[in-house]
Amino acid sequence: MASEISLRVVNLSKRYRIGSRERQHDTLIGAGMALMRRPFENLRSLRSLSQFDSNGHDPIDVIWALKDVAFEVKKGEVVGVIGRNGAGKSTLLRILSRITYPTFGRVEIRGRVSSLLEVGTGFHPELTGRENVYLNGTVLGMTKAEVREKFDEIVDFAGIEKYIDTPVKRYSSGMGVRLAFAVAAHLEPEILLVDEVLAVGDAAFQKKCLGKMEAVAGEGRTVVFISHNMTAVAGLCSRAFLLVDGHLAAQGPTDGIISLYMEQVKSLSQLALVDRRDRRGNGLLRVTGVTLKNGEGQTVDQVRMGDDVVLELSYVSDCSRPLQHVQFSLHFYTMSDQPLFNLMNELVGDDLPTIPPNGTVRCVVPRWPLMPGQYSFNVFCQIGMDTADWILNARLLEVVEGDFFKTGRTVPAGSGDMFVLPHRWEACAP
């Protein structure tokens, strides 16, 4: 019984076509002509979203979200799938839950599958809680009789007996989520698929989800857990798979795979930005390097806490004219993928209405507040409404101890804190 395979994935590949590249026009006549041709081009590009040339030669806007992925999961096993954003984790889950189909390869599944990425699907605000439970339950594959059998349990679990005949639009968002989760939690699948998107609720809700997963795993059922939260993966899963750019890079005991993942994150960000091929966007503009400077304008390798930090992005483009309405953003996160903050020129009001087609932009952060340690960041650039360039994990940033408060005392590291804040203390007048 224990060696029975509940999930077998064989040479699974999935091809996607991302939005096609748009051209910029240099003259009014050119733009006018393009406007007339637009319906024909739109037709071609809309058709191409689902059709591919069969000459075995991939055009630039085709990406392989998964390529030749193969693994097996035994009955009762709890496995984690880890990897960077865009490595193919969500695509894998969507194929396993039959939402989308693979381009090549196959999946063999033994047992009823349900996935916790579908909490609240089919909920309609005009219907009452009771009606939504039935609707949602049948959407998730239960029969009406099964929902009726578990109805009291579901309402009890959600703790909303009093409001069960009230339209869901009058619920607080917490009540809606609790009811939705209660329905999903009573599915009794043989195989449970969990996506990290589930971790959007409040802390109590997340705890409930993790508790439910532990309970499911404890009953000898199979769980596939996809997450960025390394602590949760390490705590729950006995085995893990590492996805890198759609390939299954490694599989084995969770601890080993997690450290391999950390190594991979580090090594990738040491590659020069100009050589990075794992970028997304239409390529209208490409960021070729990020230079780190201190407040005096000297190039540095590390950032000292409390110093002014300058991040200089050099970029190139194929355009001959200045670029308009360009937005840059630098998204920082910890090495375990905890998002920290986003530096966006648009948000702080520093619009860049026109910039030269090739050049450098600079982002200045006064008094660097992050605690010593290693951090990583994504570089994102948008022109108009379209993503021009997007590099995940563009480079590592090492922060060392420094005199943040300008008092001659360094902030003690090792407390586990991530930030310091400027602040004051004083005695109040009696």
Added chain:
Amino acid sequence: MKPNRHNLWTIELKVIEARSTFEMVEWRELWQYRDLFASLVWRDVKIRYAQSILGIGWAVVQPVFNMVVFTIIFGNLAKMDSEGVPYAIFSFAALVPWTYFSGALTSASGSLIAASAMITKVYFPRLVVPVAPVLGKLVDFAVATLLLFGMMLWFHIPPTFWVLTLPFLVLLMVLTATGLGIWLAALSVHYRDVNYAMQFAIQALMYAAPVVYPASKIPGPYRLLYGLNPMAGVIEGFRSAFLGTAPMPWDLLIMGTITALMITISGIIYFRHMERIFADVI
């Protein structure tokens, strides 16, 4: 774990593979999801007039309003021939099936887009999505039919013997709306133009059916061509059954049944073909 009905059929091996171009309809699976289908039909009915004062009364407002406008313009001003009955009931007998058809078609064609949150998050047979509103609209149709009977009492027009063919006429009407609805829903996932074109396409279709004029106005040689529109037979059939203005138009009905079947079968084939990419493209 207590064994339940699901375990009996899902413990077997399920294989997920690249979809081929042509897929048969999995009737067994559709049957397993019959409760979902019922829920969706019921949701469609329940939410349509939620939080409105007239509620189900809206089901008759649209055909009655059109009847008044048509009676003034086509009946009184243009003096359109209404085959011996008052123009008001002549047009209303046509507007009952037509209002159903246009409403069902409009909601079916937008149904997949409206259900995109469900489609991208959970698996179920997609075919239930466009068919549910087509059945849901039958409630409105029933209410409007009751009003038609009321008007017949008022105008002292007894139904003919052919009123017994009503189930067949309704079936043909539902089949036509289902077939076209499936086509348009699948097309609109890829090309949103469908939803924008619906507005005037419905209007054009109305003038291509004998709603404001009798089918006898169509010159003889073109009559069979005219019958290619299944709603032509349905609408004339309604007039014949309820008002007895003309004999049962069997020629139109036979042509219409053939086209409706062809539209529905080709629609299902196209839908099943496109289904594999719904979640990727929607």
